[in-house]
Amino acid sequence: MNSQAADKKLIKFAMSAPYLDRDEEHDLAVRWKDDQDQDARNLIALSHMRLVIAxxxxxxxxxxxxxxxxxxxxxxxxxxxxxxxxxxxVRFSTYAGWWIRASMQDYILRNWSIVRGGTSSSQKALFFNLRRLRAKLAQGDRQLTDRAIHEEIATALKVSIADVQAMDARLSRSDTSLQAPISSQGEEGGERLDMLASDEPTPDEQVSEIIDSERWNGWLKVAMTKLNPRESRIIEARRLTEDCATLEELGEELGISKERVRQIETRALEKLRSALADVHPEMAA
Structure with missing residues (x-):
């Protein structure tokens, strides 16, 4: 069964559901609310499938x-x-209309484009009303420019002109797959993905960075042997960890003032620069 036939069958089924008068609707709602009667809830929903179809x-x-x-x-x-x-x-149809519309709108926003749009109430109103308002303004006697149309829509929906322009541009074009082929006069030229510039380092640069890092670590390890235990502890805690310790924290740990920690840190860094200069003059800068 194709999709059109399935849609017709579903619509026919929904239209055949019985109507409920106010008293029947109220009795079913009470049965669901007080007794958790699933059949009562389902019957209320089924009788309002016409509203969903519409x-x-x-x-x-x-x-x-x-x-x-x-x-x-x-x-x-x-x-x-x-x-x-x-x-x-209040009749159930009045109450249910909001939930039905909200559910459909959320589905459309999730699936209309692979690029997610804004989910605020103003952005939703802009998404679902822009085409209608643009068509309405275009039908008038006035010859409006795109700028004028955007201004009137922005005023009507209480959003910025920039938001209207961005949404208008988004609605006027469809998504394009990065795997879409690029061809010229029948000749294949790869995919669109191939045309994107990458900010990642090249393989040669990655290997070079690894080698430089290993060399650096070796030099630093040798230079650290020139420090006494307290200097080494301060440098490790202040310079060689992601969560750097504060001067005050190290002062409490070592039983000295934070100013003394700062002085020891400065002296230790000078020792390291001197030791690195002995190994490789360029690394002392």
Whole structure:
């Protein structure tokens, strides 16, 4: 069965569900709320599948499968049924509409593009209303520039013009795979991924960095032998660990003032520079 046939079957099933009057709806909601009657909750949800179908049709313009939108809407419908308070003087359809719409919108935002957009309420409003507002403004008698249209949309939705421009650009183009082939006049030229510049070091640079690091560590190990135990402890704690100790912490550990720790550290660094200069003059700088 293809997707269109499946959609038609699903819509036919939803449209055949019985309507509930206010009293029936209230009784089912009470059974679910007080007795956790799963059948009552499911019957409430099933009777409002028409609402899900209608709302899914409104979002078909985003290019996602209708069946997926209906499925997400049904999840929102079940959530609404689980949270509905029968004591409130409101019909279930009014309450469920928000949950159905929110569930579909979240699904669209997650799947419309591999690039995630903003998830704030203002960004959602911009995403779902920009096309409609742009089309409405374009139908008027006024000849508006893109800048003027963006300004009016920004004012209407209470967002910045920059946000409107960025969203308009995003909605006007589709994603392109990095594995898409690059060809010229029928000749293959690799993939788009091959054209991206990398900030990573080249293999030669990586090997050179490893060798230099090992050489440095060897020189430093020899130079550290020139320090006495207290100097060595201060240098290790202050210079050779990720979580460097403070002067005050070392002072408490060694039983001296933090100023004395600073003096010992300065003297130890001078010793290291001198020792490194003996091994390799360039490393003393």
């Amino acid at each position: 709302m899914a049709s409104r979002f078909r313009g985003f290019g996602l499968p209708l069946s997926d939108l209906i499925q997400e809407g049904y999840i929102g419908l079940l959530e609404a049924a689980a949270r509905f308070e029968p004591s409130r003087d």
